[in-house]
Amino acid sequence: KPLADLVTPPLQQQFVRRARLPEHKTVLWQIASGVVCSMTWTSEGELVCLGYWGVGDVVGHALSRVQPYELHCLTDVLISSYPYTQRAHFTEAIVQHQQQTEELLCIVHINPLSLKLWQLLVWLSQKFGREVENGRWLDLPLTHQQLAQTLETNRVTVTTILQRLEAEGKIHRQQRRLVVTRHSSY
Template sequence: MEDLSPRLDRFFQKLRSREALIAADVDAIRALPFKLRTLTPSQYMVREGQLPQRFGIICDGFAYRQKLTIEGDRQIAMILVPGDMLDLPNLFLRESDHDIQALTALTMAEVPLEAVRELVLARPMIARALWTDSLVEGSITREWLLNVGRRNARTRIAHLLCEFQLRLESIGQGEAEGYELPMTQEQLGDALGLTPVHVNRMLQSLEREGLIHRRQRRIKVQDWPKLRLAGQFNQRYLHLTNVKPSANF
């Protein structure tokens, strides 16, 4: 069995931010029968109505949760970054109530779901860490609901850019020269309830005002305080404990 511990560093970092795990807890997680899996962009990891069987953790790359209407219209409900758990909402549910799809090429470590169920029932601190992370996902979902339901287009986009910046910083991927936003304008529209044309106009507006700089899909925040104000952004809902002071407020 391949030792995937180095690929799971961000996952352990996240769990330790949720709960003070003892060495025996970490060893128990490392002992799970992980297998590495590679996925291509747009590949499904979980389909709605599917019986959950595997527990996946993103090592590299990005994914998203989505819901589809009966007509096939898509609402992206959350972006998943390295260290995030794909199947946490399905840990004790009988079937998945949403799809999970690769946003970019990615690698994931997966383990049989039953092995994770046995682990959390046997080790309460691990259960508490996973439960806390599930609560944070709920917090993010509520913020996205507010964003789509009550904020205007410019505010929605500014808010998403602020969130992505901080979440990348929290896993050590935030850079002074900006970050790669791994979403097409169509995907941004599906996350924000906007048309691709409207997304493009709002991005251009933020750039003209000097809040961001774009080079293809690369985003550099030029004025963090003004972007945060434009997005009505308060990071409280992310429950982050390890963001850089330069981006904190």
Template sequence: MSWRLHEGYVRTTTWDLDGESITLGLWGPGDVISSEHPALEPVELQCLTTVVVEHLVLSGEDERRYLRRERQMLAELHTIHRIRSGEQRLLALLSWIGRSFGQVNSHGCRLSLSELNLTHRALADLCGLTRVTVTKLLSRFRLEGRLISVSDSDLLIPSQP
């Protein structure tokens, strides 16, 4: 089955042999999600927030466009996951989430962790760190000015000069 996501956010995951969750994608409003012909099995679609979807029957062109988007997202997440430094990996993940689901302006990239329902635990799962490490790094990034708190859960990743 395939769906167009009108509202909300969905995460697709699979598991490794030790039962650890591996994120395959994050999907937001306007994205198409399909459970047809998964590249890996098992695959779980997890609603991060309340979602509104529309059932779709994909045409050949729509399916190719969906597969290109999925392949691009997998490549981006894989590239982030291969960054050795946990600090740089988390910053790269936050930047990717901001570019994909946030608001980009001349000041930088604004993202809302609460809108996406991304807790520190969820961020840790996404980038292969512990929740404690993510919490410490987020605090340090704020102190260093690499992240600016816009509200309780909104962050601004300043543009690089």
């Protein structure tokens, strides 16, 4: 059923980069533009990235049993909010949410760490990148620390591996963003 046929019209809200989406157990958000990261913390206080969500993805506290659970804007974000009671209209988006979560979970369990980081960059470039002359430009403001938190490692190790990937020609920097090069296998 098209979203236009929903009984309750969506409420659109704008959030700026680094903002946190409010906790609402009775709301689902569909991302119209921008990127959101879902996250939690371990008992030791380590940040854990649970997923990266972009245009068309549905997110919300109602989709998770993890506590604590937060949704942070990695870019400026425009979202449409819908009552959780209308979740039946989002079956396809919720299935995609599950599939994406499992893809990221598989990447996190790859060894060695250099291959894990490479696969994460490829995955991110496929989901959030756009074609440029020499590969896929990852227009996502991720820091080395955020990549490290996603992969359960440290920033120094991520920086070292990124330098190696750049030396191997698998990635290069363009306008402070990464490009996963076309001649690399992705």
